[in-house]
Amino acid sequence: xxxxxxxxxxxxxxxxxxxxxxxxxxxxxxxxxxxxxxxxxxxxxxxxxxxxxxxxxxxxxxxxxxxxxxxxxxxxxxxxxxxxxxxxxxxxxxxxxxxxxxxxxxxxxxxxxxxxxxxxxxxxxxxxxxxxxxxxxxxxxxxxxxxxxxxxxxxxxxxxxxxxxxxxxxxxxxxxxxxxxxxxxxxxxxxxxxxxxxxxxxxxxxxxxxxxxxxxxxxxxx
Amino acid sequence: xxxxxxxxxxxxxxxxxxxxxxxxxxxxxxxxxxxxxxxxxxxxxxxxxxxxxxxxxxxxxxxxxxxxxxxxxxxxxxxxxxxxxxxxxxxxxxxxxxxxxxxxxxxxxxxxxxxxxxxxxxxxxxxxxxxxxxxxxxxxxxxxxxxxxxxxxxxxxxxxxxxxxxxxxxxxxxxxxxxxxxxxxxxxxxxxxxxxxxxxxxxxxxxxxxxxxxxxxxxxxx
Numbered sequence: 001x002x003x004x005x006x007x008x009x010x011x012x013x014x015x016x017x018x019x020x021x022x023x024x025x026x027x028x029x030x031x032x033x034x035x036x037x038x039x040x041x042x043x044x045x046x047x048x049x050x051x052x053x054x055x056x057x058x059x060x061x062x063x064x065x066x067x068x069x070x071x072x073x074x075x076x077x078x079x080x081x082x083x084x085x086x087x088x089x090x091x092x093x094x095x096x097x098x099x100x101x102x103x104x105x106x107x108x109x110x111x112x113x114x115x116x117x118x119x120x121x122x123x124x125x126x127x128x129x130x131x132x133x134x135x136x137x138x139x140x141x142x143x144x145x146x147x148x149x150x151x152x153x154x155x156x157x158x159x160x161x162x163x164x165x166x167x168x169x170x171x172x173x174x175x176x177x178x179x180x181x182x183x184x185x186x187x188x189x190x191x192x193x194x195x196x197x198x199x200x201x202x203x204x205x206x207x208x209x210x211x212x213x214x215x216x217x218x219x220x221x222x
Numbered sequence: 223x224x225x226x227x228x229x230x231x232x233x234x235x236x237x238x239x240x241x242x243x244x245x246x247x248x249x250x251x252x253x254x255x256x257x258x259x260x261x262x263x264x265x266x267x268x269x270x271x272x273x274x275x276x277x278x279x280x281x282x283x284x285x286x287x288x289x290x291x292x293x294x295x296x297x298x299x300x301x302x303x304x305x306x307x308x309x310x311x312x313x314x315x316x317x318x319x320x321x322x323x324x325x326x327x328x329x330x331x332x333x334x335x336x337x338x339x340x341x342x343x344x345x346x347x348x349x350x351x352x353x354x355x356x357x358x359x360x361x362x363x364x365x366x367x368x369x370x371x372x373x374x375x376x377x378x379x380x381x382x383x384x385x386x387x388x389x390x391x392x393x394x395x396x397x398x399x400x401x402x403x404x405x406x407x408x409x410x411x412x413x414x415x416x417x418x419x420x421x422x423x424x425x426x427x428x429x430x431x432x433x434x435x436x437x438x439x440x441x442x443x444x
Contacts, residue, residue: 066314073307085295092288
């Protein structure tokens with residue numbers, strides 16, 4: 001069985017949990033308190049970040065995109081990258097959009113301040129930073145809506161890594177109550193479709209002690 | 223012919239220039255002043271970043287890793303990712319190491335402050351930020367040395383995207399005089415081998431008006 005070192009609300013970890021579930025790959029999930037910088041964990045990944053996958057042959061794979069591509073290569077069914085090179089490029093562009101841009105502009109200001117700062121003993125959230133994250137999400141919701149209006153899924157005809165990456169970030173921000181879903185109906189409808197997939201169930205059932213998600217968080221008909 | 227929108231000292235752009243040269247793919251190079259946020263460029267890449275590739279059929283590909291993977295898929299000779307899934311994962315892990323971690327800890331503090339801030343009219347460098355980047359590079363040089371001591375190239379037996387990504391960042395920092403090469407002999411020897419490849423020539427001949435690189439920058443026997 002695979003082992004995944006992860007953090008429940010980390011969007012990079014959630015991406016891999018959803019991919020494992022889509023591909024029906026069984027895994028043991030180990031919650032890693034990354035802020036403790038445990039020596040045995042740093043030996044697995046010197047970058048000190050989750051997710052880290054230890055595969056069935058005990059080989060270590062770090063970095064969420066390296067893991068995603070690896071899982072696509074060893075388990076093609078279902079494919080989560082398109083077959084054509086241009087479609088694959090568009091999917092990877094959108095993965096980078098959410099993992100780099102959305103992450104820096106929305107996830108880190110919101111989830112970092114409201115959740116990880118507390119978990120790691122970093123003190124109360126900086127309200128100016130949270131406010132910036134709150135403002136930045138509007139253009140991202142509009143971009144998702146723009147794509148969802150023109151395509152069946154974000155990167156094209158099929159459900160892909162792009163949808164999983166976007167939904168992983170949005171779900172983390174949604175957990176801390178940071179997504180104004182009323183802002184864009186197309187984005188909301190797209191997210192409802194992702195939420196209803198069985199692969200998303202475990203993400204929707206996460207609970208961090210002392211920080212309840214909003215009532216709509218796990219509601220498929222929100 | 224391909225068209226590459228780039229910035230000469232951008233490590234993300236340099237990565238793609240070297241890959242194009244390794245694969246002997248001809249391209250027209252267009253320098254894009256990203257800080258001007260030109261509407262016609264934002265139409266190509268809403269993220270507003272270089273590099274952007276327009277392929278031979280006028281299809282647009284943005285994000286340096288999406289471009290790298292695309293070029294690997296359309297032109298396998300020479301392969302710059304290993305054939306086995308674990309080797310590919312290790313290569314991609316190291317690409318992320320340099321594009322995320324090295325970039326944030328070294329490239330942005332050094333190249334961002336000394337070069338891009340000036341090019342974009344952002345004022346003089348913040349010496350405290352530059353100093354942090356100067357300190358952070360030591361552990362990265364040691365990590366490169368550690369890998370180069372144990373492997374033929376950074377990710378394994380063969381020259382790969384990992385070497386290109388690492389060298390793209392180091393070369394950008396080297397341009398602004400920020401690499402203490404005496405610190406780690408193994409890292410220096412590895413970089414000398416990368417530098418001597420014909421694919422690296424164009425990077426070594428870059429010159430930004432008003433900012434000369436140090437004398438050793440283009441020297442193969444530095």
